[in-house]
Amino acid sequence: MSYRETFWMACDSTEQLRAEYGPFHTRAEAETEARRLGFDYLLRYEHLLGENEEIQEVRCIFIELSGVVPAAEPVQVTLHTRCATCGESATHEKGWEAEVWADIHEFEHSRHRVRLFRHALGKGLKEISGWRG
Numbered sequence: 158m159s160y161r162e163t164f165w166m167a168c169d170s171t172e173q174l175r176a177e178y179g180p181f182h183t184r185a186e187a188e189t190e191a192r193r194l195g196f197d198y199l200l201r202y203e204h205l206l207g208e209n210e211e212i213q214e215v216r217c218i219f220i221e222l223s224g225v226v227p228a229a230e231p232v233q234v235t236l237h238t239r240c241a242t243c244g245e246s247a248t249h250e251k252g253w254e255a256e257v258w259a260d261i262h263e264f265e266h267s268r269h270r271v272r273l274f275r276h277a278l279g280k281g282l283k284e285i286s287g288w289r290g
């Protein structure tokens with residue numbers, strides 16, 4: 158029966174004469190260290206161990222860390238206007254669109270008051286008070 162032992166190193170290149178730092182038990186630890194050191198690669202070592210823990214086979218795999226940190230998903234925000242008086246509502250992408258809608262609505266229906274809500278995905282609806290100055 159053989160079993161496998163895996164560990165991770167942070168390294169600066171895939172060349173034979175590379176700087177390596179580690180070992181780490183998890184990829185996340187190695188990745189954190191690699192980023193701290195400005196290293197671009199992770200090296201994953203797999204040791205296949207025999208019954209007496211002798212190493213039967215060594216495998217290593219380089220993993221390039223992409224320098225591009227994925228940008229956080231832009232939070233999608235939509236604006237909702239809703240007339241407090243008659244209940245008519247609309248959705249807008251931009252602030253000025255909401256204002257235009259409210260202007261028109263309040264112009265066409267005197268003494269109606271339009272409320273504005275900001276809806277951020279995953280954060281729910283939030284009223285923006287006093288938005289009409």
Ligand SMILES: [Zn+2]
Nearest residue numbers: 240242243269
């Ligand atoms: Zn209205």
